[in-house]
Amino acid sequence: MSRPGDSSFRRPLDAPTIRRTVAALGQGARAERKGQAPLILWMTGLSGSGKSTIAGRVEEALWQRGHHTMLLDGDNLRFGLNKDLGFTAADRIENVRRTAEVAKLMVEAGLMVICSLISPFRRERMLARELVGPDEFIEIFVDAPLDECMRRDPKGLYARAVAGQIPDFTGISSPYEPPEAPELHLRTDAHDVDALAAQVLAELQRRGVVARTA
Ligand code: ADP
Secondary structure (H helix, E strand, O other): OOOOOOOOOOOOOOOOOOOOOOOOOOOOOHHHHHHHEEEEEEEEEEOOOOHHHHHHHHHHHHHHOOOOOOEEEEEHOOOOOOOOOOHHHHHHHHHHHHHHHHHHHHHHOOOOEEEEEEOOOHHHHHHHHOOOOOOOOOEEEEEEHHHHHHHHHHOOOOHHHHHHOOOOEEOEEOOOOOOOOOOOOEEOOOHHHHHHHHHHHHHHHHHHOOOOOO
16 A cells, blocks of 8 residues: 555646545635635744744734734654654755644635744745735744844754754754745844734735724
């Protein structure tokens, strides 16, 4: 029996045995019923830069405004969907690909999806962007200098990485490619969480996907 990962299990995309099923509901119908514009807020940045903290704050604000949201946290997904993946470049690429595909499905379901994961490589973030419409992907660079992230070290991971106990650790022994033209650039060493979450909300208001008044 072939299993995922066996070359015999993989099939070319144009395999003649599989065709797309056309959904009975038109594109956008599910979002329309929710009365919102679905999208992906893709938060990328170093470990400890503040992605999860800001993602949580933004989700709370959207939720309070009556929006239907979902939070996809990279660390949490590694306990389930991505638990077979490690931190080699190939596994990181697959980690981002799966997360992006799940986010895309959630956009199809009409949700405002917040993805919080390091997603260190530009190419994979670009591929994630291309899965949804041009107005449906907002790349948010959650930026703090490496030494600030190391100083915060909320999970004690930098200390272990520097001691050589964690191989392939982003910023220490594995690269991070900062976004070149993110829709939003949040500097978490210069502003507090409330101010940064407000920047995200302001961008969504500017785009007309979140009402100006709560
Ligand atoms: P990440 O998800 O990027 O790994 P976390 O959100 O888990 O980062 O941790 C970031 C840490 O930095 C938290 O302990 C948070 O309280 C702290 N922090 C300090 N200032 C900020 C800020 N302005 N924005 C976000 N987090 C901040």
